[in-house]
Amino acid sequence: MRRRGPAFWCLLAFTLLVCAFLIVPVAMSMLAGVTVNYQSGLSSGLTLRWVAQVWEGYSDTIFRSMGIAVACLACTLVLGVPAAYALNRSQSVPARVIEELLVMPVAIPGLATAMALIVTYNTLGNFRTSWTFILVGHVLFTLPFMVRSVLAVMAAVDLKTLEEGAASLGAGFRQRFFSIVLPNCRPGILAGSLMVVTLSMGEFNMTWLLHTPLTKTLPVGLADAYASLRLEVGSAYTLVFFLMIVPLLVAIQLLARPVQLAGQGAPR
Amino acid sequence: MTFLLFLPAGIVFAAFFLVPLGQLFLIGGSGTEGWAAYGAILANRNYLSSLVSTTALSAAVTAATLLISGTTGVFLTRNRFPGRAALVAMLTFPLAFPGVVIGFMVIMLGGRQGLVVDLLEGLTGERLVFAYTMTGLFVGYVYFSIPRTILTVMASAEKLDPRIEEAARSLGAGPLRVVLDVIVPGLKPALFSAGAICFATSMGAFGTAFTLATRINVLPVTIYGVFTEQANIATAAALSFVLGVLTWAVLAVARTASGSTVAAAG
Numbered sequence: 001m002r003r004r005g006p007a008f009w010c011l012l013a014f015t016l017l018v019c020a021f022l023i024v025p026v027a028m029s030m031l032a033g034v035t036v037n038y039q040s041g042l043s044s045g046l047t048l049r050w051v052a053q054v055w056e057g058y059s060d061t062i063f064r065s066m067g068i069a070v071a072c073l074a075c076t077l078v079l080g081v082p083a084a085y086a087l088n089r090s091q092s093v094p095a096r097v098i099e100e101l102l103v104m105p106v107a108i109p110g111l112a113t114a115m116a117l118i119v120t121y122n123t124l125g126n127f128r129t130s131w132t133f134i135l136v137g138h139v140l141f142t143l144p145f146m147v148r149s150v151l152a153v154m155a156a157v158d159l160k161t162l163e164e165g166a167a168s169l170g171a172g173f174r175q176r177f178f179s180i181v182l183p184n185c186r187p188g189i190l191a192g193s194l195m196v197v198t199l200s201m202g203e204f205n206m207t208w209l210l211h212t213p214l215t216k217t218l219p220v221g222l223a224d225a226y227a228s229l230r231l232e233v234g235s236a237y238t239l240v241f242f243l244m245i246v247p248l249l250v251a252i253q254l255l256a257r258p259v260q261l262a263g264q265g266a267p268r
Numbered sequence: 269m270t271f272l273l274f275l276p277a278g279i280v281f282a283a284f285f286l287v288p289l290g291q292l293f294l295i296g297g298s299g300t301e302g303w304a305a306y307g308a309i310l311a312n313r314n315y316l317s318s319l320v321s322t323t324a325l326s327a328a329v330t331a332a333t334l335l336i337s338g339t340t341g342v343f344l345t346r347n348r349f350p351g352r353a354a355l356v357a358m359l360t361f362p363l364a365f366p367g368v369v370i371g372f373m374v375i376m377l378g379g380r381q382g383l384v385v386d387l388l389e390g391l392t393g394e395r396l397v398f399a400y401t402m403t404g405l406f407v408g409y410v411y412f413s414i415p416r417t418i419l420t421v422m423a424s425a426e427k428l429d430p431r432i433e434e435a436a437r438s439l440g441a442g443p444l445r446v447v448l449d450v451i452v453p454g455l456k457p458a459l460f461s462a463g464a465i466c467f468a469t470s471m472g473a474f475g476t477a478f479t480l481a482t483r484i485n486v487l488p489v490t491i492y493g494v495f496t497e498q499a500n501i502a503t504a505a506a507l508s509f510v511l512g513v514l515t516w517a518v519l520a521v522a523r524t525a526s527g528s529t530v531a532a533a534g
Contacts, residue, residue, distance in 0.1 A: 018336055023358050099365040115292060119292055226479050
């Protein structure tokens with residue numbers, strides 16, 4: 001191994017500092033959620049009281065978020081995978097324009113999208129007060145992640161040749177789609193699905209405007225708890241949220257680098 | 269046939285995004301001020317100051333993030349050592365944290381019982397709670413921008429040829445010269461696109477600001493206030509439409525610009 005100069009150690013120290021900046025608050029909040037009194041520190045003892053209080057007050061938001069995430073995944077699969085196939089097949093200019101358009105809900109602030117949905121569908125029956133109103137927002141925001149990650153795999157496996165082979169052996173379109181296209185796109189579908197579920201569970205920017213008192217989601221409940229309850233309860237709630245999304249985040253990291261998208265990150 | 273496969277997504281997208289966005293544009297011009305509402309962002313002192321401070325904040329966040337992520341990203345690409353994979357995993361871990369949670373992380377660091385506040389008190393004797401101010405927002409936005417920027421920088425740094433750096437060094441260039449004249453130009457397309465994403469998300473982010481304080485003067489919070497407190501839907505619509513166009517334009521320009529740089533280089 002090459003001898004490390006002082007520059008190496010300085011940069012390593014800097015990198016460790018950045019890591020600490022990102023990870024220490026996460027660890028602190030997880031610990032605070034099970035501490036009797038955060039102000040007096042760990043010596044006050046550990047407790048599950050705050051977690052129980054969160055469960056009592058907010059378990060409905062947890063189940064609603066899970067339900068919306070699953071429904072959102074179903075929608076993005078049904079809409080996104082065929083759309084990706086169509087976009088992959090067509091080399092035309094309109095196809096590229098559509099690809100750009102689909103990413104717009106990620107690039108535009110969620111606040112604007114939510115307001116647009118509200119001014120348009122405010123008066124449409126029970127839609128405004130239903131959880132499906134939130135679902136619509138989540139589908140718009142997550143669809144491009146599904147489409148892009150499936151498209152990336154489709155471009156890598158040369159689907160066209162595989163399909164031509166199947167067609168020459170007499171396979172019809174339906175058979176080709178289900179036995180050639182879908183199995184070959186599995187890595188992309190899996191990566192996209194994990195991303196969709198993670199993002200839907202954490203979406204706040206749109207959901208805050210789209211929700212009603214009866215359709216609170218987990219992040220909405222979090223904002224609520226941060227604003228009105230003691231630090232320990234907010235931490236316990238955050239702990240529950242971490243326990244739900246950390247396995248998803250780890251799976252995303254193990255699977256591959258997540259699909260890079262313009263504006264991917266508007267923290268939601 | 270393939271066109272039909274796109275149809276379901278196209279219908280949903282048109283009905284729930286394109287039409288509402290058009291509606292938002294029309295409503296923006298339907299208030300008491302009419303279409304002048306679209307000029308209000310520049311004519312109204314409050315909105316203008318909000319726009320200016322949001323832009324300044326986003327620019328500062330972008331600069332800080334590029335500096336931090338660029339340094340660590342290049343360092344982690346160029347060096348192999350035990351524990352490196354764990355560091356990369358930690359640095360990219362908060363990638364999909366929602367804004368509200370990031371706001372809470374800032375409270376953990378700089379709130380009334382914050383760790384950094386305690387540490388600084390030990391050093392200076394002064395208790396400086398910064399979480400609920402523009403500084404807290406800055407810290408939060410840098411927090412959420414680091415992971416995605418590091419990913420972009422590392423992907424790009426892996427493609428840089430270390431031999432060019434060796435050549436520069438053997439010709440007598442100091443470390444700073446190598447960074448400024450070889451590494452930074454090589455990373456330029458990546459830094460440009462990552463910076464644009466960082467800037468655009470900071471302009472439009474809402475959750476973090478909402479958690480920290482609803483009185484911080486940034487555009488999304490201002491729009492939210494106009495919408496809920498003043499119930500001035502037309503102005504809120506106009507402002508959010510302008511904000512949407514603004515962020516989208518920044519990203520679109522960055523994409524074409526970095527795209528052409530890549531083409532020119534390759």
